[in-house]
Amino acid sequence: MRGKVALVMGGGAGTGRATVLALAREGAQVVIADIDESGGNESLECLRAQGGEGLFVRADMASAQDIQAVLQRTHDAFGGLHAVSNNAALGTLSKPLTELDEDEWDRCMGVTLRGVWLCMKYQLPLIEASGGGAIVNIASVSGLRGEYFQSAYAAAKGGVIALSKAAAVEYARRGVRVNTVCPGGIRSGGMEFYLDKMPELREKTLNAHAMGRLAEPEEIADAVVYLCSEKSSFVTGHDLVVDGGVLVRSNVIDA
């Protein structure tokens, strides 16, 4: 990806940081956007430590103004944009859908679904004007099946999957490919925080994966890099499941 400019929304931790570093290893200049200033700056330090070039811009993925500012900085610094991972998301506490309140629903949708739409609304014209490229939206296996007590998050991720297909067909003849990566559990800070709070869920969560473990963030980043690169030049509107066998596993008989 030498000569290409990449952007990772939510690049300040976990999968986002791993994606920043993986894109830079492939030669891209990488813009890191994140709501968390210290995480974003830390990702930038890691990027520079491995010899990469990039910059950090503080931004909330739910804000059109912030997204436009990120794209302006990207254009000013590097002259265009070719590859994006829209990685940030906001979940809710685990609870039955009848117990979710309207604010929780709206906050989750505001970042996880509306935020991805807002990002693409402004990213697509810039990528097209830069000669084309690819967007990878991070969805989840939660968007592909029924998920207990995660109704808002699952609906938002299902929305990201449908939205990405709509963008893929709108831009298929305009030089921009749009795909999703649908991870299973990832060993990121967010997931570790959740499992530390509810240790009774750790073994069940690992066991839900046919491989019996969570993904390393780098394993998700590799899938993002593939979908951003020319190696996937004929792939658009696709949902790449990277889940260690969550969806394929039947829980009826345990090995």
Ligand SMILES: NC(=O)c1ccc[n+]([C@@H]2O[C@H](COP(=O)([O-])OP(=O)(O)OC[C@H]3O[C@@H](n4cnc5c(N)ncnc54)[C@H](O)[C@@H]3O)[C@@H](O)[C@H]2O)c1
């Ligand atoms: N962790 C999992 O098990 C898992 C499973 C399936 C899908 N996913 C998805 O993978 C993606 C990455 O997850 P992760 O666990 O690596 O995340 P993480 O919590 O480790 O990091 C997410 C980053 O996004 C940033 N962020 C949060 N809200 C933001 C906002 N409004 N604007 C800008 N930045 C914001 C955070 O500051 C953080 O740096 C998310 O879309 C998540 O829904 C995660």
